[in-house]
Amino acid sequence: MEISGAELFVKALKEEQVEILFGYPGGQAIDLFDALYGKNEIEVILPRHEQGLIHAADGYARSTGKTGVCLVTSGPGATNLVTGIATANYDSVPLVCFTGQVATSLIGNDAFQEVDIVGITRNICKYSVTVRDRKDLGEIIKKAFYIARTGKPGVVVVDLPKDIQRALGDDTYPETVALRGYKPGSTVHEGQIKKAIGVLAQAKRPLLLIGGGVNIAQGQKEMKQLVESTGIPVVTTIMGKGAIPTGHPLYIGNIGIHGSYAANRAISGCDVLLSIGTRFNDRITGKTDTFAKDITLIHIDIDPASISRNVKVDIPIVADARKAIELLMQKTSRLDCEAWLCEITGWKEAYPLKRKKEGLTPQRIIEQINHSFQNSVVVTDVGQNQLWTTQFLELDENRMMLTSGGLGTMGYGFPAALGAKLGNPNKDVIAICGDGGMQMNLQEMATAVVQELAVIVCIFNNGHLGNVRQWQQLFYQKHYSSTCLRYRKQCKAQCRNPGSSCPPYIPDFVKLAESYGASGIRVTRPEEIEAAFQIARRNRFVPTVIEFMIAPEENVLPIVPPGSPLTEMIMDSEMEEVIL
Amino acid sequence: MKKRWLCLFVENEVGVLARISGLFSGKSYNLNSLTVGTTEDETISRMTIGLYSDDTTFEQIKKQINRVVEVIKVIDYTDLPTHSKELMYLKVLKCSEAEKTEVFRFAQVYGVSVLDFNKDSILLECVRSEKENDKLIKLLRARVNSPIEIARGGSVAIEALQ
Ligand SMILES: Cc1ncc(C[n+]2csc(CCOP(=O)(O)OP(=O)(O)O)c2C)c(N)n1
Ligand SMILES: [Mg+2]
Numbered sequence: 001m002e003i004s005g006a007e008l009f010v011k012a013l014k015e016e017q018v019e020i021l022f023g024y025p026g027g028q029a030i031d032l033f034d035a036l037y038g039k040n041e042i043e044v045i046l047p048r049h050e051q052g053l054i055h056a057a058d059g060y061a062r063s064t065g066k067t068g069v070c071l072v073t074s075g076p077g078a079t080n081l082v083t084g085i086a087t088a089n090y091d092s093v094p095l096v097c098f099t100g101q102v103a104t105s106l107i108g109n110d111a112f113q114e115v116d117i118v119g120i121t122r123n124i125c126k127y128s129v130t131v132r133d134r135k136d137l138g139e140i141i142k143k144a145f146y147i148a149r150t151g152k153p154g155v156v157v158v159d160l161p162k163d164i165q166r167a168l169g170d171d172t173y174p175e176t177v178a179l180r181g182y183k184p185g186s187t188v189h190e191g192q193i194k195k196a197i198g199v200l201a202q203a204k205r206p207l208l209l210i211g212g213g214v215n216i217a218q219g220q221k222e223m224k225q226l227v228e229s230t231g232i233p234v235v236t237t238i239m240g241k242g243a244i245p246t247g248h249p250l251y252i253g254n255i256g257i258h259g260s261y262a263a264n265r266a267i268s269g270c271d272v273l274l275s276i277g278t279r280f281n282d283r284i285t286g287k288t289d290t291f292a293k294d295i296t297l298i299h300i301d302i303d304p305a306s307i308s309r310n311v312k313v314d315i316p317i318v319a320d321a322r323k324a325i326e327l328l329m330q331k332t333s334r335l336d337c338e339a340w341l342c343e344i345t346g347w348k349e350a351y352p353l354k355r356k357k358e359g360l361t362p363q364r365i366i367e368q369i370n371h372s373f374q375n376s377v378v379v380t381d382v383g384q385n386q387l388w389t390t391q392f393l394e395l396d397e398n399r400m401m402l403t404s405g406g407l408g409t410m411g412y413g414f415p416a417a418l419g420a421k422l423g424n425p426n427k428d429v430i431a432i433c434g435d436g437g438m439q440m441n442l443q444e445m446a447t448a449v450v451q452e453l454a455v456i457v458c459i460f461n462n463g464h465l466g467n468v469r470q471w472q473q474l475f476y477q478k479h480y481s482s483t484c485l486r487y488r489k490q491c492k493a494q495c496r497n498p499g500s501s502c503p504p505y506i507p508d509f510v511k512l513a514e515s516y517g518a519s520g521i522r523v524t525r526p527e528e529i530e531a532a533f534q535i536a537r538r539n540r541f542v543p544t545v546i547e548f549m550i551a552p553e554e555n556v557l558p559i560v561p562p563g564s565p566l567t568e569m570i571m572d573s574e575m576e577e578v579i580l
Numbered sequence: 581m582k583k584r585w586l587c588l589f590v591e592n593e594v595g596v597l598a599r600i601s602g603l604f605s606g607k608s609y610n611l612n613s614l615t616v617g618t619t620e621d622e623t624i625s626r627m628t629i630g631l632y633s634d635d636t637t638f639e640q641i642k643k644q645i646n647r648v649v650e651v652i653k654v655i656d657y658t659d660l661p662t663h664s665k666e667l668m669y670l671k672v673l674k675c676s677e678a679e680k681t682e683v684f685r686f687a688q689v690y691g692v693s694v695l696d697f698n699k700d701s702i703l704l705e706c707v708r709s710e711k712e713n714d715k716l717i718k719l720l721r722a723r724v725n726s727p728i729e730i731a732r733g734g735s736v737a738i739e740a741l742q
Contacts, residue, residue, distance in 0.1 A: 122595070123602050123603070181653075303647070
């Protein structure tokens with residue numbers, strides 16, 4: 001039977017078991033939306049901006065393991081996706097983005113709302129393609145889903161010209177794909193695994209470094225088993241956090257420029273490092289030439305290009321994290337590293353991350369989340385709010401964290417939380433945002449309200465672009481250049497003392513929430529935290545915005561100064577430098 | 581830093597060339613020459629890429645190229661026995677009579693073909709290895725002061741027979 005391209009598109013989505021589509025219409029996508037009209041199997045969510053749309057699809061994908069699907073119009077609709085494409089691709093999130101395009105006869109004519117979205121996104125996605133012939137449509141969509149979700153997952157952009165959407169053609173959607181240039185490897189090199197095991201068996205101070213790859217491969221259960229059967233202590237990257245429960249006795253903490261003292265010390269003092277699913281980016285290594293210098297490094301990653309790129313690797317193993325862990329588990333036995341574990345415990349006790357501090361601190365808020373929300377998805381924005389969350393949030397099988405780690409996209413948290421809620425209606429979904437980042441996709445409050453997404457939005461209001469302000473305070477002589485969000489025309493230039501006499505904050509987040517029909521709460525004292533969460537919990541059909549008025553100059557500590565090795569950390573704001 | 585050669589087999593599709601060249605510019609890899617053409621299979625194109633890099637970067641470049649969905653196969657030609665040639669045109673302009681004679685003599689001695697000439701210009705064509713072409717330009721420049729317009733095609737390479 002002959003059907004239109006748009007009809008085949010809908011058929012393809014059904015065959016790919018797409019339940020939710022994040023869409024924003026326009027002239028060059030109207031046929032696709034028409035084909036979706038009245039098709040109840042696919043729920044179409046209309047966010048209020050395409051950037052919010054794609055972050056929502058991203059949050060949906062990360063929190064469910066399914067592929068997120070976006071549909072937008074050509075031109076501005078497509079360009080509004082760009083940040084979200086880079087964000088998702090950088091963190092290996094499977095998304096398929098369909099963009100409407102002007103008719104093939106108009107491409108290249110600078111037609112109304114024509115942009116070369118395939119060209120624009122070529123370097124920030126896994127694969128991008130324009131469908132130029134109706135007969136290729138089914139195969140291209142099949143390929144798109146396959147490429148997005150296999151191997152190292154990523155973003156695929158499929159550009160659909162208007163005439164292709166309308167053209168009649170074959171109604172078959174292929175069941176298999178043949179791609180001669182793309183063969184996501186599934187075998188693990190056993191010889192390399194054996195070598196790794198040999199080296200580990202000799203280790204006196206072994207350490208496991210877990211990156212996001214383990215979470216992507218859904219290898220948490222196997223990971224925990226491996227850790228327990230070998231007794232090797234564990235550090236994680238931000239993206240790897242949660243791969244074993246953070247309360248596990250063998251878990252030390254995050255490494256990196258905001259890592260814990262004990263974790264950074266452990267990675268600097270181990271003799272064999274088994275790292276899985278991380279690309280050793282500069283945020284975790286500090287100065288690379290001193291990072292893990294005299295150790296034997298075993299590196300498992302699904303992407304050959306991530307191995308031996310930033311640090312030299314002794315035993316490279318290209319493999320899916322979970323498969324490699326399973327193999328390792330069959331062949332390793334318990335290691336004797338009592339002395340090493342004692343040493344680590346000593347470091348943990350000497351400089352714990354958690355400290356006693358007065359007032360409404362981020363730590364107290366996050367500890368309350370740990371306490372109140374057992375079965376939850378916590379989504380962060382970017383900045384100090386994110387870093388505090390990665391430090392203090394406890395994770396296990398029931399609580400997961402989503403964060404934009406690779407690109408660090410402000411404005412990610414709130415819309416991604418909406419996507420997470422759509423995918424996990426029975427979990428509590430909490431967004432933790434800064435006052436700056438919250439304003440980058442604020443418009444999605446309407447989406448949250450109309451879709452009855454009862455997410456809890458915690459705004460950590462420090463009146464600043466706090467993360468940048470902190471750097472200015474510590475490394476730029478307190479030059480608070482363009483980081484104060486309370487600034488008004490009347491303020492004195494070069495203010496260095498933000499405080500209680502500053503102009504009122506704009507906007508009033510509580511009123512703003514209310515104007516959307518959401519619930520708004522302002523918390524100014526630590527005693528109010530728990531009650532605020534209780535109210536939020538009772539709001540079953542509307543989102544709750546809780547604005548936490550935290551100290552304007554609160555810092556994320558410890559911190560490794562730029563250009564320094566991980567062993568040089570500033571432990572508190574008085575610049576007390578601890579050189580390990 | 582060392583001169584390297586790569587041979588790529590890629591899908592003959594729109595945008596693949598942009599994807600490969602964009603990879604080089606986007607990641608700041610330096611690229612010396614890139615040629616692309618069809619093969620015995622019309623769905624596959626073949627690229628020959630010449631570049632300078634250190635060992636670590638070169639490893640990374642190969643991996644990055646391999647990652648591209650449209651790339652079917654990557655072969656490192658650097659240390660393989662290969663044949664490689666580059667087409668080069670040299671247009672020697674504003675020659676005096678004496679210089680013209682010198683260019684003709686040059687062409688004869690080095691076996692370069694003269695395609696055409698007029699009263700003050702000569703057009704030469706040579707198909708040599710990239711290195712030999714470099715050398716020819718040097719030799720010619722040493723002989724004449726006239727401006728020379730140069731058009732080089734980049735190398736095409738194929739593995740030698742066993
Ligand atoms: C889209 C985007 N623009 C700029 C930045 C740079 N940046 C990183 S953190 C930060 C400050 C964020 O401020 P806020 O959202 O209030 O969070 P806080 O650090 O105060 O918790 C900025 C500007 C970024 N990461 N993303
Ligand atoms: Mg802030």
